[in-house]
Amino acid sequence: GRVDPVRLDRLAEVAVKVGLNIQPGQDLILTAPVAALPLVRRVAVHAYRAGAGLVTPILSDEQVVLARYSEARPESFDHAAGWLFSGMAAAFGEGAARMAIAGDNPMMLSGQDSEAVARANKANSHAYRPAMERITGFDINWSICAYPTAAWARLVFPDLPEPEAVARLANAVFRASRLDGPDPVAAWAEHNANLMARRRWLNGHDFQALHFRGPGTDLTVGLAEGHEWMGGASTAKNGVTCNPNIPTEEVFTTPHALRCEGYVRATKPLSYMGTLIENIEVQFSQGVIVEAKATKGEAVLQKMISSDEGARRLGEVALVPHSSPISQSGILFYNTLFDENAACHIALGQCYAKCFRGGTSMGAEEIRQRGGNSSIIHVDWMIGGPETDIDGITASGGRVPVFRGGEWA
Amino acid sequence: GRVDPVRLDRLAEVAVKVGLNIQPGQDLILTAPVAALPLVRRVAVHAYRAGAGLVTPILSDEQVVLARYSEARPESFDHAAGWLFSGMAAAFGEGAARMAIAGDNPMMLSGQDSEAVARANKANSHAYRPAMERITGFDINWSICAYPTAAWARLVFPDLPEPEAVARLANAVFRASRLDGPDPVAAWAEHNANLMARRRWLNGHDFQALHFRGPGTDLTVGLAEGHEWMGGASTAKNGVTCNPNIPTEEVFTTPHALRCEGYVRATKPLSYMGTLIENIEVQFSQGVIVEAKATKGEAVLQKMISSDEGARRLGEVALVPHSSPISQSGILFYNTLFDENAACHIALGQCYAKCFRGGTSMGAEEIRQRGGNSSIIHVDWMIGGPETDIDGITASGGRVPVFRGGEWA
Ligand SMILES: [Zn+2]
Ligand SMILES: [Zn+2]
Ligand SMILES: [Zn+2]
Ligand SMILES: [Zn+2]
Known part of the structure; x- marks a missing residue:
């Protein structure tokens, strides 16, 4: 078996109706690897059915x-397609929606010259910034979903023949994207309502900190002042409510960069720039990592946390129950869109401005004063599992059960 | 057998080195149907090897x-991806080269609502104009070549199983593109030199008219005042000599819109907007068609020549020997890039400004005064064959043999 066309069509429908919530007359820019063409085609059909103006893949x-990487002259790696990215920014400025389909081989560039890769990434990031700011600033409705390409499937299931690997990955992507019930659009409405209920409950408590306990973990994560819990659907500045990530399971907020104490053991391996880092154990004091080790890939871990000053501090804390479909799959996807939804996680590095009340209108200095971290990295790693207990600590020092045995308390 | 990878790689090399003559550091925008990806990939390799900056497909x-066409709302057909085309125009303005790979199913839109198609084409043409003007004005080096897609092959060889049809079309495309010898780049240099020698000879004679004779044909085509014969390589305003068409066999110029007399019989069927027009016979008087008939598709022919006033007059005359590889293939390609190189042809409608001495700096009124036709159409149809004789008529009324028995005299 390969990719089931019925569920592929459902993914396209969910991506268009729930992910983007595309509006009548709205144009759509759809970026994708060419290997994801079967999904691109179904997205085009559903977008036009929903009244899209023009769909441009x-x-x-x-x-x-x-x-x-194999043929170009060294000096060419500082080039980027600025004309294309500037055009996208202009299109977003005129109201076009944006969908990205993930699915490239996550290890595509792992064998290439790392300096050339870094220079090309830098040139791309710079040229893409005007478009990216319209996306991260939520000027328009946008969404990311994924297609199970053969190159990705071979990495996730290296021991299976390719057709079986693709079929397995496709099943995992579809299940994670909540397409298996009779009415996926209704299932997503219910899922969004559940995430919103968790956000409201957490925001209502306005905890000072979360206390994580589990095997090898006793960690108190202070939360930023004025932090806001986010997750699930978001309303863009154009007034359209969209789901930026398909799938998504997390509710997440900004920790306080100076207030993290204790020790924590990762519950899954971390795939970082082509290296798998296994059995991470870290000690925090006053918000900063004072000791970090791993049984495999420790040198890469050390290099990562030495990227800059903020790389040793937290920028995100996220809650995901152990019963979430991605966690239950037991698969390492090598793709953050999936892997960060497998378990409760923390991220080292840059925080999200949107995870503050009124954060989108705050300056960088105000965010810093409230405890928001800044860094050139943002690396999520999983710390939750079936034995995870979490307490919320209130302003008065009281304790409220948040998670028990890996599930919402 | 499918598409031979060795000759496909040669086509890519010829397209990059001869077609584009891409320069070190020059960026490349490469438009193609996704079905032409095997050629896109080889073009990228050869472009980077030749020193290209960034190749953007x-x-x-x-x-x-x-x-x-099947799903969108009617009002959406006036949309075009202006942001993308404006970006291309900007990239050409900054010196990027442009390659187009043809290969779409020529009948792709023949079953769709013709009003929607016309509106989409109009919106596209309008949005594309700034980019198109930089191409047709030869600001930059550009080139078109073709990839034998399955959809195209099924149309050309409807009676063959698809793999055989693709293999047959691939062979025809490769042969037409002059890739069969040991050194295709050298073969193109020789071919360009031959075309240039023909152009020089014709320009040196500065004929007043060409007199075509053959079965069903006795036609005197007056040439525009100050006309210039073109064909093969061209030098763009950026100083780069490129071959805009791979393949190309024709030398061509601008006829005088008021000076065409006699009758002419088409030697091949004409594929026009999804209809095959067969056995066209036309009578000209004082430059204008006074009678036109066809054994099949005559209504479409009549509609075409009624598009506007210029649609009944000539805008191009082109000389192609019967021994040219495309003519010898005997294949109707349903694609002007190939079919117009199968035989001597005339075109009804718009003339080329570049086919005047100093034409790129002339205004529309000066072109008209010299005999250049204008129209919204430009439709080439084949009038040459193995029995075609052509005389050039000099200013003094003398006759110079140009073609005898379908070949250069
Ligand atoms: Zn997260
Ligand atoms: Zn994160
Ligand atoms: Zn021609
Ligand atoms: Zn023509």
Whole structure:
């Protein structure tokens, strides 16, 4: 078996109706690897059915990218397609929605010259910034989902023949994207309502800190002042409520960069820039990592947390029950869209401005004063499992059960 | 057998080195149907090897286009991706080269609502104009070549199983593109030199008219005042000599819109907007068609020549020997890039400004005064064959043999 066309069509429908919530007459820019064409085509159908103006796919190809690394002159790696990204920014400025389909081989560039990769990434990030700011600033409705390409499936299931690997990954992507019931759009409405109820409950308590306990973990994560819990659907500045991530399971907020104490053991391996880091154990004091070790990939871990001053402090804390479909799959996807939804996690590095009350209108200095961390990295790693207990600590020092045995208390 | 990878790689090399003549550090925008990806990938390799800066493929997909026609709201057909085309124009303005790979199913839109198609085409043409003007004005080096897609092959060889049809079309495309010898780049240099020698000879004679004779044909085509014969390589305003068409066999110029007399019989069927027009016979008097008939598709022919006033007059005359590889293939490609190189042809409608001495700096009124036609159409149809004789008529009324028995005299 390969990719089931019925569930693929459901994914397209969910991506268009729930992910984007595309509006009548709204244009759509759809970026995807060319290997995701079967999903691109179904998204186009559902977007036009929903009244989209014009759907413009911008397709990338792994082999064209690799041709650059094997053949191009060294000085060319500072080039980027600025004309294309500026055009996208202009289109977003005129109201176009944006969908990204993930699915490239996560290890695509792991064998290439790391300096060339870094320079190309830098040039791309710089050229893409005007478009990216309209996306991260939520000027328009946007969404990311994923297609189970063969290159990705071979990495996730290296021991299976390719058709079986693709079928397995497809099943996992579809289940994680909550497509298996009779009415996926209704299932997503219910899921969003559940996430919203958790957000409201957490925001109502306005905890000072969360206390995580589990095997190898006793960690108190202070929360930023004025932090706000987010998760599930978001309403963009154009008034359209969208789901930026399909799938999503987390509710998440901003920790206080100076207030993290204790020790924590990762519950899953971390895939970082082509290396798998296993059995991470970290000690925090006054918000900063004072000791970090791993049984495999420790050198990469040390290099990562030395990226800059903020790389040793937290920028995100997120709650995901152990019963979430991605956690239950037991699969390491090598893709943050999935892996960060497998368990409660923390992220080292940059915080999200939107995880403050009124955060989108705050300056960087105000965010810092409230405890928001800043860094060039943002790396999520999983610390939750079936034995995770979490208490919320209130302003008066009281304790409220949040998680028990890996589930909402 | 499918598409031979060795000759496909040669086509990519010829397209990059001869077609584009891409320069070190020059960026490349490469438009193609996604079905032409095997050629896109080899073009990327050869472009980077030749020192290209960044190669950006912009891939279109037939099924995404068809999803629009089957699902989109009627009012959406006036939309175009202006942001993308404006970006391309900006990139050309900054020196990027442009390659287009043809290969879409020529009948892709023949079953769709013709009003929707016309509106989408109009919106596209309008949005694309700034980019198109930089291409047709030869600001930058550009080139078109073709990939034998399955959809195209099924149309050309409807009676063959698909793999055989693709293999046959691939062979025809490769042969037409002059890739069969040991050194295709050298073969193109020789071919360009031959075309240039023909151009020089014709320009040196500065004929007043060409007199075509053959079965069913006795036609005197007056040439525009100050006309210039073109064909093969061209030098763009950025100083780069490129071959805009791979393949190309024709030398061509601008006839005088008021000076065409006699009758002419088409030697091949004409594929026009999804209809095959067969056995066209036309009578000209004082430059204008006074009678036109066809054994099949005559209504479409009549509609075409009624598009506007210029649609009944000539805008191009082109010389192609019967021994040209495309003519010898005997294949109707349903694609002007190939079919117009199968035989001597004339075009009804718009003339080319570049086919005047100093034409790129002339205004529309000066072009008209010299005999250049204008129209919203430009439709090439074949009038040459193995029995075609052509005389050039000099200023003094003398006759110079140009073609005898379908070949250069
Ligand atoms: Zn997260
Ligand atoms: Zn994160
Ligand atoms: Zn021509
Ligand atoms: Zn023509």
